[in-house]
Amino acid sequence: MPSDVDAHLARLEAARQAQLATLPQSPVDVVAAAHRGAVVRILEQVRAARQRLRAGTYGECAKCGTWIEPARLELRPWLVTCTACAEG
Incomplete structure (x- = not known):
C-alpha cells in the first residue's frame, strides 16, 4: 500500500511540476501569478506528503x-x- 501511495504522489508531483513549467512567470498578470502560487503550494504539499509517507x-x-x-x-x-x- 505505501508504495502505491508513493507512486501516486510521485505522479502528482511530476504533473504539478510540468504544470508549473508551462505557467507564465510575469508578475504583471495577477491571475497567472495567483495560479502559479497555488500550483507551487500544492507541489510543496505533495512533497511533504511523500516525506510523511x-x-x-x-x-x-x-x-x-x-x-x-x-x-x-x-x-x-x-x-x-x-x-x-x-x-x-
Whole structure:
C-alpha cells in the first residue's frame, strides 16, 4: 500500500511540476501569478506528503493524531488534517 501511495504522489508531483513549467512567470498578470502560487503550494504539499509517507506518519492528522479518512486522502492525498480538525 505505501508504495502505491508513493507512486501516486510521485505522479502528482511530476504533473504539478510540468504544470508549473508551462505557467507564465510575469508578475504583471495577477491571475497567472495567483495560479502559479497555488500550483507551487500544492507541489510543496505533495512533497511533504511523500516525506510523511517515508517517516511513517502519512495519513495521521497533524492536529489530533487520529487517522485521516481514506476518502479524504483519495480526493487530496496531500492533506494533513482529518475532517473534524479541518472544520474546527
